[in-house]
Amino acid sequence: MDDETRALIDALVADARESPADLARQTGLSAEEVEARLADLEESGVLRGYSAVVDWDRTDETGVEAVLEVNVELDRETAYDDVARRIAESPLVDTMRLVSGDYDFEVYVRAGSMGAVSRFVSEEVAPLPAVTSTVTHFAMETYKERGVLFDDGDDDDRLSVTP
Amino acid sequence: MSDETGSEAADRSDGTAPPDPADSVEGSDQSDPAEASDPTGEGETTAGDRFTAADRVARVPPSGIRAFFEVAEAHDDVVSLGVGEPDFSAPWPARSAAVASLERGRTSYTANRGTAELRRAIAGRVERYGHAYDPDEEVLVTTGASEAVDLAFRAFVDPGDTVALPTPTYVSYEPGVTFAGGDPLAVPTYHEDDWALTPEALAEAGADEAEMLVLCYPNNPTGATMSADELDAVAAFCVDNDLLVVSDEIYAALTYDGDHESVATRPGMRERTVVINGFSKAYAMTGLRLGYALAPPGAIEAMTTVHQYGMLSAPTTAQHAAVAAIERCDDEVARMRREYDRRRRYLTARLRELGLAVAEPSGAFYAFPRVTDVAPDGDDEAFATDLLDEVGVAAVPGSAFGSGGAGHLRLSYATGMGELKEATRRLERYLDGR
Structure with a gap:
């Protein structure tokens, strides 16, 4: 698998609702290339579906x-x-x-x-x-389900501005 | 490098203020009356304080980042692209090894240079960058890469020595050189060169007369890396002019186009280079404070002399975590790197869509767009303040990283994709509303 395809899949695993435009921005592909690759991945059965994680x-x-x-x-x-x-x-x-x-x-x-x-x-x-x-x-x-923790989320304790 | 940053510099320069690394990093802060300790304190001594900062401490100006941090903290609903450390936690095996070492009661000092196990692991790990260092004689484990930087200055800079510092760059080098009694010499790098350092700029700045050159690639704040050819040219300059080099490679694992290249692997460079790296960035272990230096035996011995009296040894718990990080966390490091890479591409694409010029950031986790065209009076500090006031986006003005960063803004993508999207939406709204 090439780096762009891997990035495409990573992005969808993180958020299956990413728009083609945002997927393009994240992968360096054009929006058309994103659509074409998604179609290929779906056709070949790599991408089996897109579903929600529900609590x-x-x-x-x-x-x-x-x-x-x-x-x-x-x-x-x-x-x-x-x-x-x-x-x-x-x-x-x-x-x-x-x-x-x-x-x-x-x-x-x-x-x-x-x-x-x-x-x-x-x-x-x-x-x-x-x-x-x-x-x-x-x-x-x-x-936790499919990578999503069922907690109250934000526990970023970093300072907001650091060198 | 950076990074290492905040927290360590804070520990070092101002033990009283762990919660505000942002300030002490750049030295002292004269403007905050609430701050109990005021190292520079000229004329501001409060009752019962007979201290006057030493000249070389007082000479270091207050930090622009500190001031900005305070402004940002005072705002609600801020999306911050101003953070210089990973948003991930340390990989589980590393954390688990730290906990296990505590459970086994491993809480004493280690050897000055770090545990033999960790030094061996480090020597093995850096082979991937083409390095070969003897774990017994050429590796020193330090309290963050920042300590290693400080040790290099204190071990090799004599009063009056000139240390060439590319600008913009990480904020700790210049104060570190000053504390060691050396004279910093700024060497500009340029957006047009994708922020790579060139022999021409070195010569023009007079760095041929310097004793030492500090390199930080991948760079904080620009995200720049040096290509093999560019490194060759700088290395040749260093050999020709007999410069020592401190190469802070803390972001080495976070390079996105090709493999990391270290200047120390160039002909004639190993014997004159201290390579510095650590666990903060690649392994998201900033708070564990663990770094290391790689250099020829004589250099490591000199640095160890300073280290053994100043620090004794790096944190023991962190050394246990670090062994596990090297041995068992490659997958997680790769996962984090892929995620940074997606954010990097996203942020760069969005900035360009908004009409901002940005050199391709090929390492670390920063983008460094030019804002002179859109900033009030072309001033990056005014722009950063305005951006925060108007739309609640925090980012560090480029001039905080030296004169070479003026007119630019450091945007950190060590933050979730959701925040990145929101921040760039707000930036767009700000630019549209001008």
Whole structure:
């Protein structure tokens, strides 16, 4: 990846709402080049989407988040991808990864209630033939999400003018 | 270098005022009656104060930055592009190593020159700049790069020696030379040369007769770096005229176009150069106060003589952090550098859109636009004050960095992209409203 493309991606990770003009200023590319590169990155699947980091606890929406550990047993006809695709399809699943360690899949779920999460696990995940066990962890507090700290922000204690 | 700045100079020159590094950096301040200690205090002695500052201290004028800092602090809703230190915190592994060293009770002095482990790590790290220094004999760990600068002056400048200082440049060199009894000689650099130092300017200023030359590239306040060719030319001048060189390379890790070049790697230069660097800028560790000097054995020995009586050793906790910084923080340094680079491009682009001339800032975290065309009477101090009063943007007037900076403004991009956008919006509003 060249430096401009890396800078383009860094800028979007920091703030996906950057305008093409500001992306151009930050990368040294022209606005047209920015648009063209974004189109390429989207087409090739590097840029998969642009979404907001939301602290739902500060809204009046109710909802819960949970992390599922899922263990599976594969057979000749079933690969990790097959199981994963089936689970990831659910709109409740926010993030899903195959991980190393004590379990196979780590699944981040967000739903309207604990009951909804429980039903998802018991009706959508556990019954799958490959799934051998699940553990559900309900999130109690979010401190940081995708690089964004959930605090009150500004703690810049530097002097405003220094040499 | 800069940077190192504020805080250390404050510690050094005025132990009473940790919260206002901005002022003491440039020496004393005669104008603040609230200040209990008034080193220069001519005629202003308060009751019970029989001190009169030594001549070489009294000779250092009050700081323009201090005055400006006080004005800025008095305003609400200020967006500051006036800060000379990173807005990041030190990388986690470095902080964690500091904490772990405290938990293990490592709170005693270290060897005068710094721990052997850290000196080895430093010697290994600077190989990337083409340096080869023996960690036992050619590396000295100091309390900030500022201490190293001060040591170099005190170790090698005799009363009456001339020290050539490019202008504009970081604010501590001139007072440091004066405190050591030397005579500063200003050598102008020019916007038109992208602020690079040239042999012509050196010759014209009479630097061929000087004993020492101080270089600071990447430069505070201009953000300039020296190309390989430009460095070659300056190095040849130094060899031809037998100058010692103090090369403050504190911003070496923050270069954006190509790799950092050190003057000490030029033919005939290693034996006459003290290279100074540190952890403040690259690792966002300004408050940990840790720098170092690299020089031939005799030079390090002389500097160590001053250091061992004046400082004993650099802060132990910071030395533990520094080892971790070198060994485990490359990724984070690279991430910070990429972010500075984006801000640099953004700020430069915006300034040019607003019609301000700015030399390409290729290092450090400053841009240095010319404001003579838009400033009241072409005066950068008036412009900076006006900008603060009218739209609440703080930036340091270029003349605070020496006569060569007149007519320019130092804008620091060691601040978040959001603040940069807001500051440039306000600058635009100010320029439109004129």
